[in-house]
Amino acid sequence: MTRFDSQAIVVGGGLAGLAAAIAVAQAGLSVIHVAPAAPPDRRTSALMMPSVDYLRTAGLVDDPARIGHALTHIRIIDATSRLMRAPETLFDAGEAGLAAFGWNFPNTRLAEAFAAGREKLSNLTTRQAALTALEIDDTGAILTLDDGGTLRTPLLIGADGKKSLVRAAAGFRARESGFTQAALVCDLDLARPLGGTSVEFHYPQGPFTLVPAGESRANLVWIDERAVLKAAQAMDREALARLFAEKSQHLFGSVSLATPTHMFPLSSITVDQAGKDGVVLVGEAAHAFPPIGAQGLNLGLRDVADLALVLGDVGRTSPDWARIVSRRYAERREADLKRTGGMVDALFRSLISDLLPAQLLRAGGLWGMKMLPGIRKRAFAVGMGRG
Structure with a gap:
């Protein structure tokens, strides 16, 4: 046995x-x-x-x-x-x-x-x-x-x-199946909080999504071409925050990075x-x-x-x-x-x-x-x- x-x-x-x-x-x-x-x-x-x-x-x-x-x-x-x-x-x-x-x-x-x-x-x-x-x-x-x-x-x-x-x-x-896109994630602090609303901005290479994380904090999941995301990661914090505010159509006021960014294929x-x-x-x-x-x-x-x-x-x-x-x-x-x-x-x-x-x-x-x-x-x- x-x-x-x-x-x-x-x-x-x-x-x-x-x-x-x-x-x-x-x-x-x-x-x-x-x-x-x-x-x-x-x-x-x-x-x-x-x-x-x-x-x-x-x-x-x-x-x-x-x-x-x-x-x-x-x-x-x-x-x-x-x-x-x-x-x-x-x-x-x-x-x-x-x-x-x-x-x-x-x-x-x-x-x-x-x-x-x-x-x-x-x-x-x-x-x-x-x-x-x-x-x-x-x-x-x-x-x-x-x-x-x-x-x-x-x-x-x-x-x-x-x-x-x-x-x-x-x-x-x-x-x-592999994709040419990747996902960039980090936490952001927004001037105007999301409340309980998850917001998805659909761009041609994937969504730019802000998920409520309490108070003014949001979890970002941004899908785009890997080269685009690598270029974003190479920016200084202030320039990257301005980019995030632009991609969220300035709906939530000023944006600041609360954590470093990470990218996943x-x-x-x-x-x-x-x-x-x-x-x-x-x-x-x-x-x-x-x-x-x-x-x-x-x-x-x-x-x-x-x-x-x-x-x-x-x-x-x-x-x-x-x-x-x-x-x-x-x-x-x-x-x-x-x-x-x-x-x-x-x-x-x-x-x-x-x-x-x-x-x-x-x-x-x-x-x-x-x-x-x-x-x-x-x-x-x-x-x-x-x-």
């Missing part, structure tokens, strides 16, 4: 990995979380209410107001000079019967909350090491770590990001299936796309929630229970991954496309969301992950 070190191993120390390790342990399995030490993630995550509700149910966030900021409105402004321009559109959470669409959280605060939840689980242990090699056989997965250790498990959860070793070594078929990753042979993928190991529509971590948390549901439905008396879990998980996640990935890809490509038909579709879609209640309601549902 094969001897296992735990019933499940989760690889990856990011937010999706932390959430997955906790969820699997809460389902009653013994879990080892392989999470190498990493620098703090200074970005933020806009989580829609279904994700916030999940975090509350899982006991990871009790009061979102303690660590985040409510998103009550979403304002979209077409800042292009194209012939076919979309109308300015404002989405109000009250139209959907909600106090807020969601909450904007600093990733460092989420990580602290998740880590605190992890420490409460006696059946969950953490191994601060990195995965260096992986083998899959008929009984499960054999992991080799950079600390010299070897672990064996029947169920392996890969949450190790875009360059997932779990995904590659387990033989998942993935399609990856953009790419998209899709897999044919999110689970097989006792291995499941969550978060960016399974899907990645440009930061449009605040779907990244929201989709990852839906991965985790569905994995927890599958684990609750599948007994562990059968020798192949882990393979059953991976197959059912893949089936359960298929529709959401295709729908959300397709939506985000279409939105981003329509924004950066020079083709008139794509611009017409985008402008027509925003006109429909502005004027037609049925389309607005559908857009709410898809954006919240309920579509």
Whole structure:
């Protein structure tokens, strides 16, 4: 009989990995979380209410107001000079019967909350090491770590990001597309605060988005050509602040930088299936796309929630229970991954496309969301992950 070190191993120390390790342990399995030490993630995550509700149910966030900021409105402004321009559109959470669409959280605060939840689980242990090699056989997965250790498990959860070793070594078929655009992020202080409104200025190479971060603070996510962003980073602070004020159309008065800027390349990753042979993928190991529509971590948390549901439905008396879990998980996640990935890809490509038909579709879609209640309601549902 094969001897296992735990019933499940989760690889990856990011937010999706932390959430997955906790969820699997809460389902009653013994879990080892392989999470190498990493620098703090200074970005933020806009989580829609279904994700916030999940975090509350899982006991990871009790009061979102303690660590985040409510998103009550979403304002979209077409800042292009194209012939076919979309109308300015404002989405109000009250139209959907909600106090807020969601909450904007600093990733460092989420990580602290998740880590605190992890420490409460006696059946969950953490191994601060990195995965260096992986083998899959008929009984499960054999992991080799950079600390010299070897672990064996029947169920392996890969949450190790875009360059997932779990995904590659387990033989998942993935399609990856690179973009010439990148994302520049930093925190800004505005003379006129955003309140609860996230504001997206849509430029030809991507959105320039200001997300509320409390009082006069805003989180900036600016997508543009890499050369443009590198040139912006080379500016002195005063010149860069003037550029940011110009790109926000001076709607919020003077702008000052509160943190240094960081740039991240953009790419998209899709897999044919999110689970097989006792291995499941969550978060960016399974899907990645440009930061449009605040779907990244929201989709990852839906991965985790569905994995927890599958684990609750599948007994562990059968020798192949882990393979059953991976197959059912893949089936359960298929529709959401295709729908959300397709939506985000279409939105981003329509924004950066020079083709008139794509611009017409985008402008027509925003006109429909502005004027037609049925389309607005559908857009709410898809954006919240309920579509």
